[in-house]
Amino acid sequence: MRTILPFGPQHPVLPEPIHLKLVVEDEKVVEALPNLGYVHRGLEKLTDIRDYNQMVNIVERVCGICSCIHSLNYCEAMEEMLKIEVPQRAHFLRVMWGEIHRIHSHLLWLGLFADGFGFESLFMQFWRIRERAMDLMEATAGNRVVISTNIVGGVRKDITPDMKTWILSEIDKTETEVRALEKTILEDYTVKQRCCGKGVLTKEQAHMLGAVGPMLRGSGWAQDARQTGYAAYGQLDFEPVVEYDGDSYARSKVRFREVYASCDLVRQALAKMPEGEISTKVKGKPEGEVWRRVEQPRGELYYYLKGNGSKNLDRVRIRTPTFANIPPLLAMLPGCELADVPVIVLSIDPCISCTER
Amino acid sequence: MFEMTKNVLQNLMGKSSTRLYPFTKRETFERFRGTLDINVDECIFCGTCAKKCPSQCIEVDIKGRTWTCDSFACVYCSNCVEACPVQCMFMTPVTKPPAGEKDVIFYKGKPKEPKEKKAKAAKE
Numbered sequence: 166m167r168t169i170l171p172f173g174p175q176h177p178v179l180p181e182p183i184h185l186k187l188v189v190e191d192e193k194v195v196e197a198l199p200n201l202g203y204v205h206r207g208l209e210k211l212t213d214i215r216d217y218n219q220m221v222n223i224v225e226r227v228c229g230i231c232s233c234i235h236s237l238n239y240c241e242a243m244e245e246m247l248k249i250e251v252p253q254r255a256h257f258l259r260v261m262w263g264e265i266h267r268i269h270s271h272l273l274w275l276g277l278f279a280d281g282f283g284f285e286s287l288f289m290q291f292w293r294i295r296e297r298a299m300d301l302m303e304a305t306a307g308n309r310v311v312i313s314t315n316i317v318g319g320v321r322k323d324i325t326p327d328m329k330t331w332i333l334s335e336i337d338k339t340e341t342e343v344r345a346l347e348k349t350i351l352e353d354y355t356v357k358q359r360c361c362g363k364g365v366l367t368k369e370q371a372h373m374l375g376a377v378g379p380m381l382r383g384s385g386w387a388q389d390a391r392q393t394g395y396a397a398y399g400q401l402d403f404e405p406v407v408e409y410d411g412d413s414y415a416r417s418k419v420r421f422r423e424v425y426a427s428c429d430l431v432r433q434a435l436a437k438m439p440e441g442e443i444s445t446k447v448k449g450k451p452e453g454e455v456w457r458r459v460e461q462p463r464g465e466l467y468y469y470l471k472g473n474g475s476k477n478l479d480r481v482r483i484r485t486p487t488f489a490n491i492p493p494l495l496a497m498l499p500g501c502e503l504a505d506v507p508v509i510v511l512s513i514d515p516c517i518s519c520t521e522r
Numbered sequence: 523m524f525e526m527t528k529n530v531l532q533n534l535m536g537k538s539s540t541r542l543y544p545f546t547k548r549e550t551f552e553r554f555r556g557t558l559d560i561n562v563d564e565c566i567f568c569g570t571c572a573k574k575c576p577s578q579c580i581e582v583d584i585k586g587r588t589w590t591c592d593s594f595a596c597v598y599c600s601n602c603v604e605a606c607p608v609q610c611m612f613m614t615p616v617t618k619p620p621a622g623e624k625d626v627i628f629y630k631g632k633p634k635e636p637k638e639k640k641a642k643a644a645k646e
Contacts, residue, residue, distance in 0.1 A: 221576075223576060293539050304554075307555045307600070308555055311597075348525040
């Protein structure tokens, strides 16, 4: 017998409001229909009344967890439009903050994921480690989550040599603490039972449905926007993390191993950081159109900006990674058990306020 | 299965990771943007801060020489502090205490001193 079950908008495992209508046959999900629009805030329309410098603070508020990378993308696109050369040090500082942000986002997700299948102790462990990344951001940039450090033309704050050594020691501590949890999340019986083979996205499906980020890399595609070499990534050694199984377990593995990759990138960025200015003066008004993509913790982020020669932009179009990951989610859900739905939905790392802006 | 045992024992024996919040407070970092304030005696009421603010929480009245900030609308980005031409604004690393009602920071500056030439002319 077919029944329609509502999943969300408020659900114990969902941090954000998405509503899924699940058509179930006994305990098996047959079809899933999404319903979005609970947290639409009209941030793109604000371009009409806020100038392009104020928009940096507004695009940061699209999503709290990856705010720094949103503003990085916006600023880079704006600099391309205004034809500004940003100092090299600013590029490296942007990479440093972006990667600290990625560590914090991945640890947050790993904690939530553990909580999603009922492993609350592991959730607490991850969030305790995450506190180090938050402290790093507060001490260097001035806030814990929405750090407002990128501006058009560079960055706002510089780091002192004392801070540099402290950041390196904290990053080392984070890595050792995360490594201590490696066996627990990757080899534990309970975790494997709950994640292995759940929500399988094949390599062809991932490509065809346009999955991005850890979804795509968990299905065997070695594609990462950081390879394009934006900011200072072109000058650092970087290889995308790839897994081949395509299930929830592979996706959590990708995110887990990306924490190590981010720690490594922070170290490289600090080692190769040149001395000098951190920002340039911005002149002129934006005219023309430009698009840019960067890699967020959740996947690829696209920005399209159109300027008309005044201080207000004509158009800001943002495509966030979760928006791209919803079609693959709907392809993964049919055929799974009802009890696995929370794990599968969490495995895409849903950020609904990103999707709706 | 026994991977967590070491961690569990550490947690049992070691120091607590959390604080008893209202009694022990965490020290904030030097750069933390906690509270916005202004030294109104130095302010020239040019209104740059109000123009730069992304949440438009600051209102400056040049004629009445008043400076108002809706601190609940403020997003603590410190755009105003950096844009201020006389650097009379600052952010202190102290978190705002919880409030029961809407809090508006209001300052009234001193009346504008007449310029030297005008003052001389007035004397004569």
